[in-house]
Amino acid sequence: MSLPKATEPTPPVPFITAEIRSFTLTSPLNRLPDSDGDVIFDEPSVQFADGNDPIFDEYKSIIDPTHLTPREALALAQGKNPTDLPAQLSVISWILHITEKTRRTNRRETVIPSRPWSYTRWYGEQFNDALRKHVVELLHDQGYLAAAPVVQPYFKSGRNGKGRFSNWSERHVAYAAGLGTFSLSDGFITERGIAQRCGSVVTDLALPASPRNARDHLSNCLFYVNNKCRACIPRCPAGAITENGHDKDRCADYMNSDINYLKEEYGVGVQGCGLCQTRVPCEFRNPAAKL
Template sequence: MIEQSKPDSARFLIDSIKAFVRDSPLNRLPPELSEPMFEEPLVQFADGDDPLFTEYKKIIGTAHLTPREALAKAYSKTPRGIAKNISVISWILPITGKTRQTNRRHILTPSRPWAYTRWYGEIFNDALRKNTVELLIALGHKATAPMMQPYFKVLSNEKGRYSNWSERHIAYAAGLGTFSLSDGFITEAGIAHRCGSIVTSLALPASPRVAKRPYENCLFHANGKCTACIARCPAGAITKDGHDKIKCYQYGREKLGYLVEKYQVKVVGCGLCQTKVPCESQNPTRRLNRKSSS
């Protein structure tokens, strides 16, 4: 086993994830494969036994796994028997300015690069999950990517679809940002991103959760003035009461289904609420905070 001290392991992992995003040929937009899909990632850590993960069973649903359960299940062990300390590594893959710009011009359907980033971007995200798990195992630790495990599932309740491993809730626990009026997760690099995570038996320093409330980075929740995502949504799925997941899902299936063939991808989501909005590529409440302190 290669021994690494905690700060060294943390730095090593962050650098490895960033290098994979920078160098992997899978992080390229078809057809020319010359442009990247994602910019430099944000990477942070959470304590795998943070009590917030147990709270998620109430907030999301009882099926939502704690990191300890997710790691134990992957190794067919009991949660208590899996490891003394466990950590979660969470990353944000910001969508490039070029792709965001193409989606900004659309009002009903996603642009081709946005649709590619949904489909090929998640293939890349899986490659990053796999690479990070393999790296940790090579260093002598246990590791798993819950979204790639056979136990991962998407379920439904009266509010719509949810999963037993919500990447955004994991990112919230790792202090990477907060939710918003549109449901999207607003980070310091904005809302237009994909995210991913790994659970490991390597003890890593938990990142501070700077936000005090789960919707803190959203301007609507900060001062009630922004409703840009409401106007952007072609499905009428966003109102001042929040995001209707059922309407959003149905719009994708019923109105965007034909794009699967046109763009030659297997899934399409419009993501219009994530572009041409003040939170697209930044945390918009930073500006408010700067104004109030000047």
């Protein structure tokens, strides 16, 4: 499939979006083990952010000064100076929606994640990495610069005074691309819900920035919109969610110690948890959409 160059009149949006969708639906890596070939993720949502959007500079104070702008992320990957890159940069952001079949299995759980949910965490992220590499290769083949920051050697996660963070937050990128907002549980609620994984690629291919319609960074969560929902609080077996938000350390401790034995039982490298993302009003839709 050939992409038009950025200077040509037809915007290449449908090509890149179609390619991400088709790779997701056809890749053998997007298949749940121990199933009849069930997909791990449904058709993805794909949107774009302007690589020069000032929100990426704001993330240096919202997240951490080490959080990379798209320009810094692409320059580091190319071994170039940020000022030597082309003026126009874009960020492609996608949401991989977890299937209803898997969500149903996690809804039934109260202490541990279901096996399909853990497979989604482990094998699904392997697929997400394959998708990142596929998009980068596709763009390289067309002569564009491209990098997926989270698979670069410079990607790091760490801690600061506000808690855990990374130097490329996929959800903050998705927010910049207008794909959803954060929430009381900390998860990112899209129009198709919170039960998802996300990814992104920075490129010099010119893409039209998607509109960011959210009123603020929490406006898809009912707790912040009308104070009517707290459903994720009792869903968390670690007591990590309260009206004050999400305690990342409690959450990580629960996953890394209390239920860590599941790695062996399920045969995965990371088992996750995600009970707060199922059997809640934001599981598969934006509950604030009609308010």
